[in-house]
Amino acid sequence: MKKILSFLFISSFIISFAQNPAATAASEIQNSLEKMEQMASSSPFKNLEFKNIGPTVMSGRVVDVDVNPTDPTEMLVAYASGGLWHSNNNGTSFTPIMDNAGTINLGDIAVDWNSKTIWAGTGENNSSRSSYAGIGLLKSTDWGETWSQPMLTDSHHIGRILIDPKNTDHVVVAVTGPLYSTSENRGIYTTKDGGSNWEKTLFATDMAGFIDLAAAPENFDIMYTASWEKDRKAWNFDGDGTASAIYKSTDAGQSWTKITTEASGFPVGTGVGRIGLAVYDANTVYAIHDSQFRRPKEDTDVKTEGHQDLSKDDFKSMSKESFLKLDDKKLNTFLKQNGFQEKYRAQNVKNMVRVGDATPLDVAKYLENANTQLFDTPVKGAELYRSNDGGKTWNKTHEGQIDGVFYSYGYYFAQVRVDPSDVSHVYAMGVPIIRSDDAGKTWKSISKENVHADHHALWINPNKRGHIINGNDGGLNISYDDGETWIKNNSPSVGQFYAINYDMEQPYNVYGGLQDNGVWVGPHDARENRAWHQQGQYPWETIMGGDGMQIQIDSRNSDIVYTGYQFGNYYRIDREKEKQTYIQPRHELGESPYRFNWQTPILLSSHNQDILYLGSNKLHRSMNQGDDWTAISPDLTQGGKEGNVAYGTLSSISESPFQFGLIYTGSDDGLVQITKDSGASWNAIKGDWPANLWVSRVVASLHKKDRVYVTLNGYRFDDFSTYVYASDDYGKTWRSLGKTLPTSPVNVIIEHPKKENTLFLGTDNASYISTDTGASWNLLNNGMPPVAVHDIKIQPVSNDLLVGTHGRSIYTANLDALELMGKSGFAFAKVNKIRASSRYGSQGFMWSEGPEPKIELTFYTKMAGKVKIEVLNEKGKTIYEDATLSSNGINFYTYNGTVGAYALKRFDKENRPEKAENGNYYLPKGIYAIKLTGNSGSASQELIVE
Numbered sequence: 001m002k003k004i005l006s007f008l009f010i011s012s013f014i015i016s017f018a019q020n021p022a023a024t025a026a027s028e029i030q031n032s033l034e035k036m037e038q039m040a041s042s043s044p045f046k047n048l049e050f051k052n053i054g055p056t057v058m059s060g061r062v063v064d065v066d067v068n069p070t071d072p073t074e075m076l077v078a079y080a081s082g083g084l085w086h087s088n089n090n091g092t093s094f095t096p097i098m099d100n101a102g103t104i105n106l107g108d109i110a111v112d113w114n115s116k117t118i119w120a121g122t123g124e125n126n127s128s129r130s131s132y133a134g135i136g137l138l139k140s141t142d143w144g145e146t147w148s149q150p151m152l153t154d155s156h157h158i159g160r161i162l163i164d165p166k167n168t169d170h171v172v173v174a175v176t177g178p179l180y181s182t183s184e185n186r187g188i189y190t191t192k193d194g195g196s197n198w199e200k201t202l203f204a205t206d207m208a209g210f211i212d213l214a215a216a217p218e219n220f221d222i223m224y225t226a227s228w229e230k231d232r233k234a235w236n237f238d239g240d241g242t243a244s245a246i247y248k249s250t251d252a253g254q255s256w257t258k259i260t261t262e263a264s265g266f267p268v269g270t271g272v273g274r275i276g277l278a279v280y281d282a283n284t285v286y287a288i289h290d291s292q293f294r295r296p297k298e299d300t301d302v303k304t305e306g307h308q309d310l311s312k313d314d315f316k317s318m319s320k321e322s323f324l325k326l327d328d329k330k331l332n333t334f335l336k337q338n339g340f341q342e343k344y345r346a347q348n349v350k351n352m353v354r355v356g357d358a359t360p361l362d363v364a365k366y367l368e369n370a371n372t373q374l375f376d377t378p379v380k381g382a383e384l385y386r387s388n389d390g391g392k393t394w395n396k397t398h399e400g401q402i403d404g405v406f407y408s409y410g411y412y413f414a415q416v417r418v419d420p421s422d423v424s425h426v427y428a429m430g431v432p433i434i435r436s437d438d439a440g441k442t443w444k445s446i447s448k449e450n451v452h453a454d455h456h457a458l459w460i461n462p463n464k465r466g467h468i469i470n471g472n473d474g475g476l477n478i479s480y481d482d483g484e485t486w487i488k489n490n491s492p493s494v495g496q497f498y499a500i501n502y503d504m505e506q507p508y509n510v511y512g513g514l515q516d517n518g519v520w521v522g523p524h525d526a527r528e529n530r531a532w533h534q535q536g537q538y539p540w541e542t543i544m545g546g547d548g549m550q551i552q553i554d555s556r557n558s559d560i561v562y563t564g565y566q567f568g569n570y571y572r573i574d575r576e577k578e579k580q581t582y583i584q585p586r587h588e589l590g591e592s593p594y595r596f597n598w599q600t601p602i603l604l605s606s607h608n609q610d611i612l613y614l615g616s617n618k619l620h621r622s623m624n625q626g627d628d629w630t631a632i633s634p635d636l637t638q639g640g641k642e643g644n645v646a647y648g649t650l651s652s653i654s655e656s657p658f659q660f661g662l663i664y665t666g667s668d669d670g671l672v673q674i675t676k677d678s679g680a681s682w683n684a685i686k687g688d689w690p691a692n693l694w695v696s697r698v699v700a701s702l703h704k705k706d707r708v709y710v711t712l713n714g715y716r717f718d719d720f721s722t723y724v725y726a727s728d729d730y731g732k733t734w735r736s737l738g739k740t741l742p743t744s745p746v747n748v749i750i751e752h753p754k755k756e757n758t759l760f761l762g763t764d765n766a767s768y769i770s771t772d773t774g775a776s777w778n779l780l781n782n783g784m785p786p787v788a789v790h791d792i793k794i795q796p797v798s799n800d801l802l803v804g805t806h807g808r809s810i811y812t813a814n815l816d817a818l819e820l821m822g823k824s825g826f827a828f829a830k831v832n833k834i835r836a837s838s839r840y841g842s843q844g845f846m847w848s849e850g851p852e853p854k855i856e857l858t859f860y861t862k863m864a865g866k867v868k869i870e871v872l873n874e875k876g877k878t879i880y881e882d883a884t885l886s887s888n889g890i891n892f893y894t895y896n897g898t899v900g901a902y903a904l905k906r907f908d909k910e911n912r913p914e915k916a917e918n919g920n921y922y923l924p925k926g927i928y929a930i931k932l933t934g935n936s937g938s939a940s941q942e943l944i945v946e
Contacts, residue, residue: 020691026154031743032744036766036786043780044778044821045889048782049813049892051783052493052810053525053809053811059494060080060473061080061473062079063126063456064471067461068113076118077476078109078120078457081104083096083098085492092489097144100146100147101120101138102150104787107158108159116142118140119138122137123156124157133179139151151198154185159210160214164252169192170191172190180233188200188256204227208230214278215252216282218281221249222390227244229241230274234647236643236645237644240270240290264393274413276414278417282390284423288416289414312367315360315363340589344589359590366586366593382401383401384396397441412454418460429455430455431453432451446484450488451477453474457471468483474490493528496806498515499791507525508798510524513550518546519542519564547566549570552612562583570602572625583614595646595648601613601651605660606657615652615665616650618631619679638670647668663675664700672695674708676730690719693717693719694715694716704728707726708727710724710731710734711723719745720764722743724746726773746761747764755818763789767792768780791804799814801814801815825862826939836925841916850917852922855895855896859932859939860890863935871923873906879906880900898922928942
């Protein structure tokens, strides 16, 4: 074991000093988009249609709302990674209007409602773990039918767009810039010719972009912008700095003056965080500030036997002598209330401290994790300032701080709005949304039971007091009484899934963990419509809150589900008994706390469904469904880094189906490890890929014991290269599979369970298929926009491909048609039998359309061209014919079971079909042949009508 630890230490030492990957050039991204277009037209799978199965009700993150000023029932809603949606019926239904663009990742939109011109700033303006970069600024002059070539292609993330109401060719854009790397392209940009030419009129630093921009409603010349200095790394986020400030322009953005000086009254210095702006008029401006300055430290004495309660912080500075003097009863109360294991009770812990096996600080560290670091940081947080003299001086509107709104992650919020009809009527967005009727002196929450907690966008009707439209992490809400009650308007399928899975029920269910919306489960064939409003039960249900993460389902009993929320907070759920058991492994007192990834990997062993694996910075195994855990590895990462985000954690686990205990792990800091003996020994395996990348997947093959796949993701360095590798010797040697793929970070790779050479891959903007073990790839995008794919599964019984996206919920496509691939000439799949019915073509209940058969014809041809379709009776006579244009590859045709009127005489009199109410004739009982003829030949299949 010492040799193994030495090897791991040396390899980690070498890797840790390797240079981090470089950010990807904008030109490479643009070339990649062109390559995707070419692949879309040439793919032999371009007719394989994907169906969205929801869910919709929990929605996804909204970043902007734009409303028609003359008709507030018409609106555009921009989702962070779900695209742009249009409604002209007050949010009752929505239509996507940006799916044909190169991306659907959005930061801000601006609309000229008179000319129906839309400006879309791509790249989310928040700084979340999944705030995807964009491709620049896009413009549509035909309401989303077509989109311009990207402008400002180096922008990555766009904070705000303003259109001059008197000259719509004059546009001002705040560019936030890259999320993880420095850039000289941050700044304020202006155009006066509709985007043909751009001028950068303001620059702060290569780390400080511009997050907000607002103009005086009556004078476009007067505008304000907020710069924001931030430094995001995978292991740390500093969202403040001296370059965070407010600037003012009096010439519509052509020149700028910094107005937050020491004399202004607005905070300056290293603790200035994100700033949001709201301009009431030329002189009156509100600025909400995420203050990262620390709160004054209160003087607190160490609690001893004279104090009633103990807190975690007491132990951080407590001496050994003070600890040993603590009252046993009070110490036991603290230990029990904070979930210490049963073996850690007062006398046992005191003995450990007495002999030096633990310190009082270890008691505090036992309760530490990434969330406690987040929430325990004593920053000032939300505060609102107002200027009445055009930004010369600023005053805080309230006493102290506005607690319970930003916590320690105001970088995700910091948005303020002022009612255009009332300067004292102000809204601030965070967790939750709050309202002030007295210019920010006092506040009340207007978040209600059907409104998500995290808020990012707000439109205020200038003509109707109390009519507001709110965008949040859970979609869209409309209120007509100033937030006292809300309508939920979630019909778009824009869920942001991190992980999905399925069970083996018939029909099977689909499970998924979502960004800030918990874990949901629903039937794979559930109808995604409004019928549930009448029935009273939505077909999907939530089984876990928080940020939903990975899911494992016991194949013997699908009521037993393992899932949880961020940073390894996992549970074993018995759905039948409605019981949850917390199962996160805990470190020993005195041991360094385990580090858990935001999306902690878990895995049920395919060899025994009582055995569960879970990854921290070590690999843990439970032999009894998570009740007890054993660490079966040393630290399998580079050891972590100092910062406020958990890092140096396992990100992927895979066990070979051929051998129990043949396990691979991948870490967020670039290490791939293997054990062949259930953790008794470990070896680091290295391919020809850059160091320090996030291992998004390591996958033991379903078909060959010595085969393994690895995908790596450079998103957290703004490196968008495609890293995909395979090994056929347990990781000793590797071959790259990503050379022909368009540039985009890779999140997932899987094998088809029955087809050894067929692989599926998901990137940050697409999904792909390979039928030659990764030598070449084809795009899968029929029905799917360019959305981030986080997870892919194949339900083996139904042979359904399930695609979990981070922005468009879940898609599915049946893969039976793949059986036709590779066959020579012309191949035609077996046709499913149907039932005859006298109801076909009849008028349905309450004037609805009646039923009609749908007979799916699936065929493969190597040559594109015209294909003739014939239906023949038992005598070989044609009773139906049609033609379709086929493409090279898999093709689909839906036959509605009708018979040509000319062919009625070809039926026996007693079996002749009668005219239906819609005027069609439908096939009676019998056995028929369907014949297809094309350039590559012809083929026939039997059709049985029962």
